[in-house]
Amino acid sequence: MKYRKLGNSDLEVSAITFGAWAAGGWMWGSTDRNDAIEAIKASYDVGVTSIDTAPIYGQGTSEEIVGEAIKEISRDKVQILTKFGMRWDLAKGDFAMHSKNNDGKDIDVYKYAGKESIIYECEQSLKRLNTDYIDLYQIHWPDSTTPIDETFEAVSKLIEQGKIRYAGVCNYNAKQMEEAEKTLKLVSNQIPFSMVNRGIEDETVPYCIEHNKSILAYSPLERGLLTGKIHTNYKFQEGDHRANLPHFQPEFIEKTTILLNKLKPIAEKHEATLGQLVLRWTIERAGITIALAGARNAEQAVQNANAININLSQEEINTINEFVNQF
Template identity: 35%
Template sequence: MAASAVRRIKLGSQGLEVSAQGLGCMGMSPFSGPPKSEPDMIALIHHAVDSGVTFLDTSDIYGPHTNEILLGKALKGGVRQKVELATKFGISFTGGKAEIRGDPAYVRTACEASLKRLDVDCIDLYYQHRVDTRVPIEVTIGELKKLIEEGKIKYIGLSEASASTIRRAHAVHPITAVQLEWSLWTRDVEAEIVPTCRELGIGIVAYSPLGRGFFSVGSKLAESFSEDDFRRSIPRFQPENLAHNAKLFDQVNEIAQRKGCTPSQLALAWVHHQGDDVCPIPGTTKTENFNQNIGALSVKLTPEEMAELESIASADNVKGGRYASSMPTWENSDTPPLSSWKAA
């Protein structure tokens, strides 16, 4: 697909414009599976940008740290000016244990460290990766607002925040995007989070739009997990749930065959059809998969096809949670009231 064929969309109401499909870069670093070739990953990023996919997503926790360093290398030689760069803060690993942090000192330290690893002067979209349930969201956003005023970041994003947290954050400074898990097998966000974003004019960035790879090959995916692949711990991939969930893939695959596309293209197209304020960010480490993913932009779905997909992909038709109970997700989290905060 030519670069000009990848349409552009606006995220939020502050002026951020991105490619209608982004590229999730997490898998390019040792986080889910064995190490990847750095030159190959940089070549893939360059191929994505040349293809018109310019919205790149990373985080300080991916690696940890090595994914931002990889992106920094890939952005050399004039590439930085062509992309919309998103990274995240909020998950700190100390002594092998994850801690969620949103206190002002940590926000600032994390941002400075990401700028250094990425080797850039400014981050386009800076997300709070997970919400600190001990720190009022107003306090965290207040520090991010200062970073905007200092020219270190351009736009603020949230990930896995509740509707009330999103509202409170947006009242301090406009939130440009909320990143959430949204796919044919994760649709709980449609009840409250998505409507809240739309009411406030906040863009929506859908991560894991392919069900962490499930909609590429179905249940066979679990056979390819390496020993250190974190997906091994996800309940949906456990044998007792996977056999049931495989039926969902089979039904999606059947519709895809009728449409003349792949199941992953169909699953991605379904996310694209949610609206012009939604940008899915499928991740991959293979050029052929990337090319297939942008092919989803050409798949048109009728209202009848959308309804058919949604009927087979209803919330009660998927077995297993989207994270292991031991993982520190703080899904759709609330924070304490501002009145409770006593600055150190």
Template identity: 35%
Template sequence: MAAAVKRIKLGSQGLEVSAQGLGCMGMSAFYGPPKPESDMIALIHHAISSGVTFLDTSDIYGPHTNEILLGKALKARSGLRENVELATKFGISFQDGKREIRGDPAYVRAACEASLKRLQLDCIDLYYQHRIDTKVPIEVTMGELKKLVEEGKIKYIGLSEASASTIRRAHAVHPVTAVQLEWSLWSRDVEEEIVPTCRELGIGIVAYSPLGRGFFSSGPKLVESFTEGDFRKHLPRFQPENLDHNRQLFERVNEIAARKQCTPSQLALAWVHHQGDDVCPIPGTTKIENFNQNVGALSVKLTPEEMAELESIASAGAVKGDRYDGSMFTHKNSDTPPLSSWKAT
């Protein structure tokens, strides 16, 4: 199977990754109770041996437990670290039960040191700002990340959920290698401004939730599998008043998948892959059979006519409900204050 997973260049600074990555969040957090550690380590090892070597985590997954899991998985077999491109993130912290977004230099450095310790690594391949701190000029945050690159603690810098202007300002301080954003058949707003900006600047694109948080795997019946602690229970698109409408999109995708003799999730993933060789989707899973099915999406070839058909059924108004509810405020497309406003404390 390894031969099926080609390699792509992500960004313009030299990072090369598997054309599909593995999102590891659901192994430890947000999609119900944490999964058994031994099963997840076996899945991570299976992914790497299958050629999916781009692993995605964050310090907030758990919090912390997902990074610890990945650290254990990489330590469990000698030589694994050299074959992996590991991405983690900083920027979201919980203080006294309250969510806080931080990008101040002291926090950036402390978060990086803590992630290195949990991951049992000397260097992080790709380090993202998970959400943009709207109180701190992006130049200040990037300045500290640049120092971490110079010190050899991180190799490449990424941003997540940043506005086009924030991406430009960040890239002027130090090259941004990748921007992570939600992109799928039911989240296409990034195509208007963010994707063109990344392409203009030579920044790679990492698509999270390319299966619509599992919607394109199971359709509306997915909600029946949500367990206690699964944050998808609260997402607007899965609420009854929106789900019935969104069912139509799944049914249309399912029809095309049947014609193509693939699963709807493979079709949805293939659509993301066909956006270009600068795009790497990172579907998450906790089951080896689902992982294998996701890798199968790399073999699904779509004609321009099929792409157009998919895009017509997944147009802007095709999906009802926002990506997140109000309490899970995402700092989507966030801007930061000008550098001239910053007074270092």
């Protein structure tokens, strides 16, 4: 595995980080708790020391699974990345969505990052994760109802108390990052980035490169689309949010398949899967520090981690870039 520092901090994370959204089951058509725990353990065994989770993933389930999985691992050998600012138990802030929890009950989710809420959320996360500190604490989504300085004053307080080590953001644009930085130094921004979703390269990536902020690319496999396992007649499990997304409609799947067919010979040359090739390309991209990769079982987790073993030549990277630019 390769390890990279976040921003100008001394926090080193694995270039492939375990993304624990699907582990929480919510929006992914349920989860098998034991499989999820084994997936985290298996990825750690092959060098993945960083795990990214959030309270909203299964309304606490994902964080509990992470807490359970790392029980037998020395705490200082793993980096826990979690989030705040999405409440399903409090109707305050920006309304985000109607949803159902893992039991099928209706819930309303709000983006809220008020001071008291953040302090409360941190305490809950620490309990579920079975730890006394969080390595990277990230606001999950911008909240237009709370001043950015109020949010990050609360985060500063948590750093002073030793409950968190560093602060990051998710889904912030350059202007919002700049505003947050007036109150607290950020180390990272977690944003969606993939071969078929490169919008952040226009403004956010240049800002992060210039100001030495790490980018944590989430959904680099475009929620499974870039593994090549999704075809036009693919049947999603009930409760799987992907079924209605634009990227999972037949026309987009067909277009993506054309791109993946061009990439196949390069993957085969390296005896790698398409997913592994995509992950390796992602962390070679300018400004991208780590790629978050989710896994439902140990086999998938190890396969994701092994993406690090692909050594792409500059010529191959240029060829892949050409195909991606044509997409």
